[in-house]
Amino acid sequence: MLSGKNSPSIIHLSTHGFFFPAPPETQNIKGDTKNVNSTRGGFKSNINPLFRSGLILTGANRLWKDGKKTEGIEDGVLTAYEVSNMALLNTELVVLSACETGLGDVKGGEGVFGLQRSFKIAGVKNVIMSLWKVPDKETVELMELFYTNWVEKHMSKQDAFYSAKKDMRAKYPDPYFWAAFVMI
Secondary structure (H helix, E strand, C coil), X not given: CCCCCCCXXXXXXXXXXXXXXXXXXXXXXXXXXXXXXXXXXXXXXXXCCCCXXXXXXXXXXXXHHHCCCCCCCCCCEEEHHHHHCCCCCCCCEEEECXXXXXXXXXXXXXXXXXXXXXXXXXXXXXXXXXXXXXXXXXHHHHHHHHHHHHHHCCCCHHHHHHHHHHHHXXXXXXXXXXXXXXXX
16 A cells, blocks of 8 residues: 555656647536546546546556446556545655656646646655657666666766766667656
């Protein structure tokens, strides 16, 4: 069980992320927060960006493809809303090595509403996330460099991340391969 006292110090999730843009005002459907996961359309049409952003985990195919939630079985979709209700006060770092995990709705003067905000609300000190679809092979390479720098070379998280991106930039001049990832 995740709680403030015994939450893990590091959480690394390498899976699929999603973010659906706000529905057009003319098609704005007020989402039912009690049963938001009942259909795939519930994610796309919800007015709350914390329900339109999340991670796809084991078991999500039933819900994602069929639009059906099986009673008593976890749906496999972790929304930003669900994350924001966790107590991760002991978690130093969450790494989201999935596509588009840093996206969200930008609210004037309030920042981005999505997964990154949810993990910060839950108490996580730092989050590494991506701003666009990322290539698998180069993402693995970046993460290996980061963890080697941080764990084996005892660099600070920030220096380890910066150094890993710098090494990737030297190897891959095209920013597509390394620049998607940011740390907050």
